[in-house]
Amino acid sequence: MLKVINGGIETLVEDWPGRLGYLSKGMSASGAMDNVSLGLANILVGNKPGEAGIEITGGFFEAEFTEDHVIAVSGTDMQPKLNDISIPLFESIQVNSGDKIQFSHIGKVGFRSYLAVAGGIDVPVYLGSKSTCVFGSYGGFEGRVLKAGDEVKIGEFSVDSDKVVGNKIKPDVVPEYQNEIVLRAMPGPNTSPDYVTEEGMELLFSRTSKIQHTSNRSAYRMEELPDSFYARSDGGVGGSHPSNIVDHAYAIRGTLNICGNTPILLIADGPTLGGYICPIHVINADLWKVGQGAPGRDYFKFELVTQEEAVSARHTQNDILSDRSLL
């Protein structure tokens, strides 16, 4: 059991790949904002990479273990401590009943940390996933952020603890977090020449844009684009603004939605349909980088890639999320 002392800024139970197959019902996939960090933490403690863990956004999470467990902390460095003593990231450690884990604030880079526990987080599987959809108030731990007093169950772990304690991730696999985050993306479905000018697409793939403070698990917002971005003067039957289009399904996670002149990257808990154009799509293998972008601090830049490169990047990521990443 994990007894929450302080829920911090926003702490959730999330797994990967989340709740797939319900977009047509208006339900987004949710899931870990940084699936690579969650996956590596899980591998360290002997879980499957997509097992549910604790996603800590912004910091200040505190909890007490009421039983002995093997844990690993990954993601950005929030100066995690166990009983006031610093603990390493990307390494599995033994914790005992009564031990208290504490996270501080975010550092200069990165935004989310992950806590994996051998056996996983034992919350009900809802529609195929343990992930919390915080805006829908379902899944995870009672469909909400963790708060003081919550008692989170840990799953059964069948492997001998000695076999997983002390595991480390190879240094070359540990992700590097940056303030200027390059997201590889492919054009489409609403692109040039019908919806966006050639110059507009070039701008989208060349500029660096600050992540707005209004960004969250639903969407990451960027700085406005100029009117010259658009190839049309209005949205036709879709509406008066050239970003308008007849409502269509959004290819979340990863589509870039343009609402008015604001680019909005739709992610974990994002909307499943709407009436705005989507000129590019961030590849699945780079979604984890979005989760480490701090609103109001970091910047996104898009890099054009082909479908073949996107598929190759996904294979590479799948390879990383395996025992082969252990030292």
Next chain:
Amino acid sequence: MEKIVTAIMPGLCARVVVSEGDKVAKGQEVAVINCMKTEISVNSEYDGIVKSVVSKEWDELQVGDPMVLLTVDNNG
């Protein structure tokens, strides 16, 4: 001695809820940051008196930016 209550998240200063001369207790909310379309409380880590308010509404903040300056006694 003086202590500074700093921003705990990047974002915008939504408001500072104390004024110069106010007495604050450890754990008391002194300011609010707007980030991720939610409001995040910034609490004092000290008992003290507000010496000055540094942040104002709509200020862009980074973690560690000063928001409120306190005068605390030496045991504070």
